[in-house]
Amino acid sequence: HAELRGDEIIVVSNREPYIHDLDQHGGARVRRPASGLVTAIEPVMRACSGTWIAHGSGTADRDVVDLHDRVAVPPDQPMYSLRRIWLTPEEEQGYYYGFANEGLWPLCHVAHVRPVFRESDWQTYRAVNQRFAEAVLREARTDDPVVLVQDYHLALVPALVREKLPQATILTFWHIPWPNPESFGICPWRREILLGLLGSTILGFHTKFHCKNFLETVDRFIEARIEHEHSVVAVAERETFVESYPISIEWPQPLEGDWASPSDCRRLVIERHGLPEHAIIGLGVDRFDYTKGIVERLNAVERMLEKYPSLIGRFVFVQVASPTRSSLDEYRAFQQQVERLSVRINSRFGAGRYQPVVFLAEHHDHAQLIELYRAADICVVTSLHDGMNLVCKEYVASRDDEQGVLVLSRFAGAAREMHEALIINPYHVEETADAIYRAARMSSGEQRERMISLRHTVRDFNVFRWAGRMLSDAARWRLRARVEERV
Numbered sequence: 282h283a284e285l286r287g288d289e290i291i292v293v294s295n296r297e298p299y300i301h302d303l304d305q306h307g308g309a310r311v312r313r314p315a316s317g318l319v320t321a322i323e324p325v326m327r328a329c330s331g332t333w334i335a336h337g338s339g340t341a342d343r344d345v346v347d348l349h350d351r352v353a354v355p356p357d358q359p360m361y362s363l364r365r366i367w368l369t370p371e372e373e374q375g376y377y378y379g380f381a382n383e384g385l386w387p388l389c390h391v392a393h394v395r396p397v398f399r400e401s402d403w404q405t406y407r408a409v410n411q412r413f414a415e416a417v418l419r420e421a422r423t424d425d426p427v428v429l430v431q432d433y434h435l436a437l438v439p440a441l442v443r444e445k446l447p448q449a450t451i452l453t454f455w456h457i458p459w460p461n462p463e464s465f466g467i468c469p470w471r472r473e474i475l476l477g478l479l480g481s482t483i484l485g486f487h488t489k490f491h492c493k494n495f496l497e498t499v500d501r502f503i504e505a506r507i508e509h510e511h512s513v514v515a516v517a518e519r520e521t522f523v524e525s526y527p528i529s530i531e532w533p534q535p536l537e538g539d540w541a542s543p544s545d546c547r548r549l550v551i552e553r554h555g556l557p558e559h560a561i562i563g564l565g566v567d568r569f570d571y572t573k574g575i576v577e578r579l580n581a582v583e584r585m586l587e588k589y590p591s592l593i594g595r596f597v598f599v600q601v602a603s604p605t606r607s608s609l610d611e612y613r614a615f616q617q618q619v620e621r622l623s624v625r626i627n628s629r630f631g632a633g634r635y636q637p638v639v640f641l642a643e644h645h646d647h648a649q650l651i652e653l654y655r656a657a658d659i660c661v662v663t664s665l666h667d668g669m670n671l672v673c674k675e676y677v678a679s680r681d682d683e684q685g686v687l688v689l690s691r692f693a694g695a696a697r698e699m700h701e702a703l704i705i706n707p708y709h710v711e712e713t714a715d716a717i718y719r720a721a722r723m724s725s726g727e728q729r730e731r732m733i734s735l736r737h738t739v740r741d742f743n744v745f746r747w748a749g750r751m752l753s754d755a756a757r758w759r760l761r762a763r764v765e766e767r768v
């Protein structure tokens with residue numbers, strides 16, 4: 282990550298990397314949120330320091346715990362600054378729950394949940410984007426900082442920052458899919474979103490497919506010059522380079538040396554959840570979100586037990602689901618549906634202490650997840666649509682014993698890199714059921730071959746390489762612009 286040294290780096294995102302919640306005694310408890318964005322950006326910030334601007338989302342009372350707008354993090358070993366923006370409940374409702382998560386999230390994921398666009402949410406989204414842009418301008422010490430804008434919550438920030446700091450290098454990364462022009466075109470403010478993003482020097486997506494969709498969307502809805510060959514969009518002579526940068530995780534993983542052995546992890550998980558002694562453990566780890574295909578996954582588990590009854594009494598599926606956006610109706614209805622489904626499967630196939638589905642609808646920290654990953658024979662990722670999905674990469678990184686099988690949705694960006702997984706269409710219950718069954722019976726030798734290859738991919742294309750590639754492209758781009766100015 283040499284590319285990161287020496288520049289002033291400002292990250293701006295909605296989600297903060299450390300959340301201070303109120304504990305039972307009125308003090309603060311710090312936790313890491315379940316977010317692919319945080320998983321990826323945090324190690325980069327630890328490596329290069331700088332400032333991270335984000336929405337302060339914890340429940341801890343600021344006066345009680347003496348939290349300041351700026352804190353040094355990580356709390357136990359400070360390496361960079363976290364600058365929090367406090368939003369009013371109305372701002373959070375309109376900008377985060379409303380426009381970002383009832384509008385843009387379903388719009389871009391195309392998981393057959395209808396987006397909701399309210400004028401008032403849009404106005405709040407604009408105002409909050411303005412607040413984030415002003416925070417960037419206040420934090421900047423130079424007139425050409427490197428500003429890393431993250432995700433769909435802040436689509437207007439690049440152009441707002443560009444207007445005041447024309448020399449800044451603005452790298453925007455869109456962490457979710459970009460749909461085709463027909464799908465994106467139903468957004469009433471499609472032009473504003475596109476022009477906001479085109480304030481960036483570089484605009485990154487996870488896959489080439491998303492870049493192509495973006496360029497076609499620009500072509501359809503705004504006046505711009507597009508050089509497809511060089512992946513460049515120019516609006517009024519301002520150019521943006523659009524490129525794919527598949528996001529990843531840290532390698533090696535933090536505290537790897539302290540991990541318990543896979544057999545100890547397995548023993549602990551079996552004891553903790555009362556699983557059969559020789560259980561075949563399947564695992565799902567997700568935010569509790571309708572895009573993750575949890576219903577389809579449980580349907581496949583049910584079908585597998587129906588079709589292959591020899592596994593009844595042995596196969597257990599542990600599903601971790603971190604609560605998320607639960608104040609939205611769509612999420613609450615989905616969460617109840619999943620809970621009902623797991624009760625149904627357990628009443629159909631459970632007997633005595635044996636429950637085929639262990640449902641853990643609570644936040645798990647990294648150490649707890651590592652224990653589960655190392656205990657699991659199979660990790661199942663069934664996203665109906667996902668920008669990348671980092672759970673599958675974390676599973677692979679945790680398996681230094683080269684065992685375990687990954688079942689992966691073809692609709693997750695990760696499927697374009699992780700070819701040695703068992704790739705499935707989550708909408709096809711029969712195919713998913715058969716893949717989980719195949720994973721349950723896979724020989725240790727085949728597991729090893731597949732896992733070694735997957736581990737090479739995640740190791741070689743780790744998150745430092747992701748950030749390094751974006752930054753070296755930015756440096757090249759800046760140089761080119763300077764040379765052209767002289768001509």
Ligand code: F6P
Nearest residue numbers: 296315316317318432456457605
């Ligand atoms: O993987 C990245 C991501 O999907 C972000 O786009 C999103 O912000 C995050 O994970 C989790 O959602 P939230 O921030 O709403 O908890």
